[in-house]
Amino acid sequence: MYSNISIPDLEEFIITKSFEGEGLYQLHVELERKPHQCPECQKFTQKVHDYRLQKIQHTQAFGRNTMLFYRKRRYICEDQECRKRFYEDNSVVERYQRQSIEFNQALSIELIHGKNFKDVADRFMVSSTTVMRRFDEISSTKLKETTDLPRVIAIDEYKGDAGGEKYQTIIADPIERRPIEILKDRKKQTLVDYLKQNGDKVEMVVMVSPTVIKSLITTV
Ligand SMILES: [Zn+2]
Structure with missing residues (x-):
């Protein structure tokens, strides 16, 4: 079942499944299948080799704590001599991940200046549990690396x-x-x-x- 819902700024994603479970809003997405140029011989191919599922943590899509399951496609060059396998262009996913990283950094700093977990959670429209988990991560790992x-x-x-x-x-x-x-x-x-x-x-x-x-x- 394909949905018409689009993720803000990331309309290129096709949402194949979406549901709420384990306190998370889960989105299963893939990109449109389209001709890709082989990085080896420059010929065009649309032939799919296989898929890998990539789990991408959290952002604020629809103001909810969201987990993205990206079905990453691999194409195979149709040239008999070449047969190069390569991943589809997924710069849109990289952009999405960057936004998630920025969100985490913003959250880290808000944690420090927010009144309490609840206050920060409300402002970021996530659950207090998420905020607390992030706080634990920050104080146990990030802070001790340097x-x-x-x-x-x-x-x-x-x-x-x-x-x-x-x-x-x-x-x-x-x-x-x-x-x-x-x-x-x-x-x-x-x-x-x-x-x-x-x-x-x-x-x-x-x-x-x-x-x-x-x-x-x-x-x-
Ligand atoms: Zn090729």
């Missing part, structure tokens, strides 16, 4: 009530727009120690207010 800070960093305060301290200090990458580290308090010495240990490459420090970060995100 040992060398980038050339430009941003420092901000965070009212987090962690470990008996009312305020923490956020170190963020304002260019990549992602949080790097959360320091346990906002004492000057903590920051100085941290920069001594990780800040060899730092040339510029930006003091950012939530408003500035938000305007950065919306101009993406």
